[in-house]
Amino acid sequence: MPLNDERPSSTSSSEDQTSDGESSSECRESMATASDLESLRDSFNSDISSKHCTPSSSPPETLTLDEVMEAGRDLFNLKLSHDIVMNREFQPHPNLKAKNSLWNAVKENVQKAFWDTLQAELNDDPPEYKHAIKLLEEIREILLSFLNPGANRMRTQIMEVLDMDLINQQADNDAVDICGLASYVVTTMGKLCSPERDGDIKKLQELNTENIVTLFREILHVLDLMRADMVNFAIRSMRPVLQVIGAEYEREKFQNILDKTPNALNITTSWIQAAIEELLSVRKPAELSNDPEKILQGLPGPSQIFNTAFLRLLTWDFSKSSVPETWVVDETQLEEIQRQLKQAVAVNTVLLIVFSTIGDPIQGLSVLSDRLKRMITVLLNGMHKPNFNLKETLEGTSVQICCELNKSLRERDYPALTPEQQATLTGQICSIGQKDNPVRTLVEDRVHQYFMGLLSDPRPEVKLQEAPAGLAAIQPELGVIGKAFISLVNYNRAVYAPFYMEIMKKLLFFSDPPATSLPQEPAQGSIPHD
DSSP: OOOOOSSSOOHHHHHHHHHOOOGGGGGGGOOOOOOHHHHHHHHTTTOOOOOOOOOOOOOOOOOOOOHHHHHHHHHHHHHHHHHHHOOOOOOOOOOOOOTHHHHHHHHHHHHHHHHHHHHHHHHHOOOOOHHHHHHHHHHHHHHHHHSOTTTTHHHHHHHHTTTTTHHHHHHTTOOOOOOHHHHHHHHHHHHOHHHHHHHHHHHHHSTTSSSSHHHHHHHHHHHHHHHHHHHHHHHHHHHHHHHHHHHHHHHHHHHHHHHHHHTTTTHHHHHHHHHHHHHHHOOOOGGOOOOHHHHHHHHHOHHHHHHHHHHHGGOTTTTOOHHHHHGGHHHHHHOOOOHHHHHHHHHHHHHHHHHHHOOOGGTTHHHHHHHHHHHHHHHHOOOTSSSSSHHHHHHHHHHHHHHHHHHHHTTTTOOOOOOOHHHHHHHHHGGGGGGOOOHHHHHHHHHHHHHHHHHSSOTTTTTTOOOOOGGGGHHHHHHHHHHHHHHHHHHHHHHHHHHHHHHIEEEEEEOOOOOOOOOOSSSTTTTOOO
């Protein structure tokens, strides 16, 4: 979506001063003196002078398998740290597969084979304890992993009761009290588990010890839950620390990845280059001059480039291009924000059409507006899915809206909509999926202004509640979406600003624009059209 005539304001006076001193590779040859260029470089260098924040990369080289694996671990650690800091509800969970997946089929067959073998061994006369002893040894190690370093008494007791050498000797003489050992395990689990597992422990204690295989299976299930509890407790304990050092930690891990894969910023570079080109393309004719001083004054500053680049993420086509490398860990959140925004734009567009078409008879009816909004939101839910039939859904939505309008009009002694009015209203609503629909374009432009205002304001909390004219119907949704987006942007900028500044410096002063170009993106929050 094109920018407005006015350029976004920068977030501080220092950035305004910096914007007067920036240059691009397109105008290097038209500068009057080398001192001007040097001063501009210094303005960028001042923002990335920290020893620990300056990104670096080495020439491309063939990577070994160990280096690839290490880079993968760095990316995993980076994402884990990011999720812990950004998502207060984050909890690791098993990699659950579909019930009919090959993975689950193999897993279930292997587990069934083990439990069948264990049952057969214990039913032998005399019983065979080979698999039972291995299972007890595994359970012992899990119990020991729950202990704090100073829990020596409990550690000693577990080692004495679950002494594998002694149990093996008892098995040779058919003297193993397998039920007694299982009961001890359950009792010990009760001492080590969190309060929320007390119910699970009670169920284990109520199980019939004669069915030892079922008991062991349930013991392992509860132990898995206890391990998850332990991990989640560790995450909660780590979160305050990571919130302090998280940005620095992620930057360090990303630098490690960049050291091993120097081309790890290709898409990011193209993304920033596209933002620079977008800003340069809307310069006023007066700014297109050969005068070096006017050229410098007309160039965008770092804050403008940042904001324009971040705004492009709201219209990113995830099906055609990967997100910038610095946004990989937030790709899912960006897609969700984009889906919510597109739906909000569609809902607001339909409501604008309804109230402008019908006019005075329904003006000021907040109850009707809220009812229509809820209905439209439900009907347009899932509009981001590839198999969603927007045209058909809008036709059905129009019918529902006409019914609600007629009901409201009759209740207040107004005449119902004529067939011609209903046809006109239906046609306008169904047209919002068409390219360049004027009403939707207007809403998208207002949404663009809203988010640019959030990005440009150093204190966006107030602006979150100030929806532009014509967007009052979706102001609550815009506030929620805006808050989530600004949170992602602020943290991303805290982590990757040194990398972004280095890229800007190279694009503006030291190299030609990159050959790689990003795909053209639809308008802000654009609705797919036929």
